[in-house]
Amino acid sequence: MKTTDTTGRAGPPEDQHMVERIFEMGLWSTRYIVILGVIFGAISAVALFIAGSLEIYNVLSEFLFAAESHIGHEEILIAIIGAIDFYLIALVLLIFSFGIYELFISELDIARMAGDFGNILEVTNLDDLKNKIVKVIIMVLIVSFFQRILSMTFTTSLDMLWMAISICVICVGVYFLGRHV
Secondary structure, eight states: OOOBOTTSOBOOOTTOOHHHHHHHHHHHHGGGGHHHHHHHHHHHHHHHHHHHHHHHHHHHHHHHHOTTOOOOHHHHHHHHHHHHHHHHHHHHHHHHHHHHHHHHTOOOHHHHHHOTTHHHHOOOSHHHHHHHHHHHHHHHHHHHHHHHHHHOOOOSHHHHHHHHHHHHHHHHHHHHHHHHO
């Protein structure tokens, strides 16, 4: 039989053996290992934000300031879309870091006090976290597809047909993804 304290939370049962109580405390404390995922996920996100920003900076500086710039509009667009890919993957890592921190350690109280970030951080279980991450990953795949389309050369009308079918399939998928929300 578990006892409850003044807050209504269950306390240790009176008949629980001390070895069992120590084991459970130790086992429960192992959840703090997810801090490694939180820290390295956040560091990786920062690195990807910096890499994406540097990619945009490099392509724009070459285009704007190089005396004999051989870079065209298409290359600029491809580089910027590649940077967007970096940003989206960084967002996946941030959502993952926030989510596992809130699921295993504690709510991000400072974000809750700010008020406007509740919809980002509303992760009550692993399925919620997975769904948020999957949606961003799908966006990464769409952006990557768009980047590849821009760099393709179409030689036959069949190539154009396959591209149109691919875009249609992506649109249908995004439609159904939006309906799931």
